[in-house]
Amino acid sequence: MPDREFFTCDPIPASAGIGLRGPHYREVVESSPKVGFLEVHSENYFGRGGVPHAYLERIRRDYPLSFHGVGLSLGSTDPLDRDHLRRLGQLIDAYQPDFVSEHLSWGSFGGRYLNDLLPLPYTEEVVNHLVERIHQVQDILERPIMVENVSCYLEFEHSHLSEWEFVASVAESADCDLLLDINNIYVNAHNHGFSAGDFLHRVPGSRVREIHLAGHTIKHYDQGTIIIDTHDHRVCPQVWALYREAIAMYGPKPTLIEWDSDLPELDVLVDEANIAQSVMQETDHARVA
Amino acid sequence: MPGLREVQERFSANVLDADAVGIAADVKAGAFEPRLRLQVYRNNVFTGLTDALRAVYPVVEKLVGEGFFLYASNEFIKRNPSTSGDLHAFGSGFGSFLATFEPAKKLSYLPDVAQLEWNYHEVYHEADADAMDVDALQLIAPDQYERLQFRLNPACRLMQSVFPVIEIWRVNQEGYSGDQTVDLDAGAVNVLLLRQGEEIELHPLDAGDYAMLAMFARGDQLGDCLGAAQRIDAAFDLTGFLSRFVGNRALIDFTAC
Numbered sequence: 001m002p003d004r005e006f007f008t009c010d011p012i013p014a015s016a017g018i019g020l021r022g023p024h025y026r027e028v029v030e031s032s033p034k035v036g037f038l039e040v041h042s043e044n045y046f047g048r049g050g051v052p053h054a055y056l057e058r059i060r061r062d063y064p065l066s067f068h069g070v071g072l073s074l075g076s077t078d079p080l081d082r083d084h085l086r087r088l089g090q091l092i093d094a095y096q097p098d099f100v101s102e103h104l105s106w107g108s109f110g111g112r113y114l115n116d117l118l119p120l121p122y123t124e125e126v127v128n129h130l131v132e133r134i135h136q137v138q139d140i141l142e143r144p145i146m147v148e149n150v151s152c153y154l155e156f157e158h159s160h161l162s163e164w165e166f167v168a169s170v171a172e173s174a175d176c177d178l179l180l181d182i183n184n185i186y187v188n189a190h191n192h193g194f195s196a197g198d199f200l201h202r203v204p205g206s207r208v209r210e211i212h213l214a215g216h217t218i219k220h221y222d223q224g225t226i227i228i229d230t231h232d233h234r235v236c237p238q239v240w241a242l243y244r245e246a247i248a249m250y251g252p253k254p255t256l257i258e259w260d261s262d263l264p265e266l267d268v269l270v271d272e273a274n275i276a277q278s279v280m281q282e283t284d285h286a287r288v289a
Numbered sequence: 290m291p292g293l294r295e296v297q298e299r300f301s302a303n304v305l306d307a308d309a310v311g312i313a314a315d316v317k318a319g320a321f322e323p324r325l326r327l328q329v330y331r332n333n334v335f336t337g338l339t340d341a342l343r344a345v346y347p348v349v350e351k352l353v354g355e356g357f358f359l360y361a362s363n364e365f366i367k368r369n370p371s372t373s374g375d376l377h378a379f380g381s382g383f384g385s386f387l388a389t390f391e392p393a394k395k396l397s398y399l400p401d402v403a404q405l406e407w408n409y410h411e412v413y414h415e416a417d418a419d420a421m422d423v424d425a426l427q428l429i430a431p432d433q434y435e436r437l438q439f440r441l442n443p444a445c446r447l448m449q450s451v452f453p454v455i456e457i458w459r460v461n462q463e464g465y466s467g468d469q470t471v472d473l474d475a476g477a478v479n480v481l482l483l484r485q486g487e488e489i490e491l492h493p494l495d496a497g498d499y500a501m502l503a504m505f506a507r508g509d510q511l512g513d514c515l516g517a518a519q520r521i522d523a524a525f526d527l528t529g530f531l532s533r534f535v536g537n538r539a540l541i542d543f544t545a546c
């Protein structure tokens with residue numbers, strides 16, 4: 001791991017970036033693809049050294065960086081994992097990322113981790129719990145974090161807020177920025193029968209600091225279809241349409257192409273990022289015109 | 290209205306312990322029954338954890354086949370749930386689990402192969418280290434040699450197996466196209482796993498070298514280590530040992546006590 005504050009914190013521009021995964025390390029170093037920023041899963045760098053850090057250190061010299069957490073279990077009622085936060089803090093010190101984000105979900109109970117982004121009931125109790133946890137995390141890390149809406153395959157009977165009310169309420173009460181995942185909105189709109197456009201219009205646009213785009217998988221059952229957020233395909237046309245709507249509303253935002261399973265060639269990710277980039281340029285022009 | 294803690298308790302019990310009753314009543318029914326919706330999560334959780342094991346234990350998977358690996362990993366996950374939000378920390382006990390897992394009993398070499406793969410995984414993520422300052426070592430007065438303590442490279446692991454695990458590992462690597470026959474009675478092996486840059490090397494060690502490194506790893510002093518090595522191998526040569534393991538950076542530092 002590099003020494004503390006070896007890097008200065010480059011701000012992430014309103015441009016398209018890609019998720020950096022191990023199989024692409026070498027090619028990214030050799031070909032320096034033209035993308036606005038790179039995002040990594042923080043937990044992939046919780047080790048003390050070796051290949052992941054060797055590459056991240058080299059890559060960090062050429063790109064602004066975003067740390068995206070998948071394992072903090074922000075919404076859990078177990079105490080926050082101090083060791084997890086300590087390691088995240090060391091990473092932040094070492095690499096000076098512009099963005100640090102986590103999910104509005106939980107993943108552990110009674111010390112047992114399910115290592116998944118599990119759904120929360122949309123209630124005031126949960127909003128208050130998340131606000132408290134976000135504050136605790138920000139106090140420990142001594143910096144702001146962004147929170148991301150997740151894909152969901154069930155709803156709780158006792159949820160009495162809509163998902164967008166829930167997300168907006170957490171962001172407003174915790175006074176934190178949002179990482180808006182537009183694929184997740186699309187997935188949930190399909191799975192739970194609401195309008196994705198309404199969601200986009202009702203979250204506080206001024207708090208949207210970053211956007212995620214990804215592909216998904218449609219699972220067919222006798223009763224109908226459930227969309228699973230698998231991050232293993234290109235972004236679908238409907239999600240691109242929602243993205244255009246979002247950019248027209250919020251203005252250009254740092255936008256990440258996420259791909260985690262069945263990783264394609266790096267070119268495919270860069271190509272998806274270029275599409276996002278041109279959406280931002282076209283929409284920006286449209287706004288100016 | 291159930292509180293959040295109660296919801297999480299029932300949800301995790303449903304996923305990990307297949308407790309089908311608890312949480313289903315809290316889930317909205319619609320076109321899909323709650324059981325089916327929960328099944329999506331159960332599936333995601335087990336797939337995620339199995340993929341994590343698969344990434345660490347490719348040779349074990351190759352040896353037992355995809356279907357058996359899935360079965361074994363499902364049983365492992367149920368009995369040894371993950372205890373960290375860092376997925377890379379999951380699976381350390383898979384080797385010991387396999388040693389007691391009845392359906393795998395006949396494959397007596399499997400736990401050691403798993404241990405080798407876990408060591409490999411740890412070495413991959415371990416801290417980097419600079420080479421030893423050899424000039425400083427040469428400045429040590431001979432009467433202090435006995436009490437020297439040597440520090441091992443953090444990115445190394447030592448293990449012993451009664452099976453030829455290096456050979457098993459080697460012939461089961463992706464891209465290996467030679468003869469895959471391994472004589473399981475080829476004899477015990479001492480292994481040093483050591484990362485050099487991006488590469489992780491597997492070195493077979495003779496008994497004297499292994500004893501020295503294992504005792505250094507415990508913090509023993511050179512005099513005691515050398516005594517032990519010479520009892521194992523009367524011809525043990527300290528100069529050769531130091532040049533090998535300082536040279537390949539298995540030893541990276543020393544302190545004069």
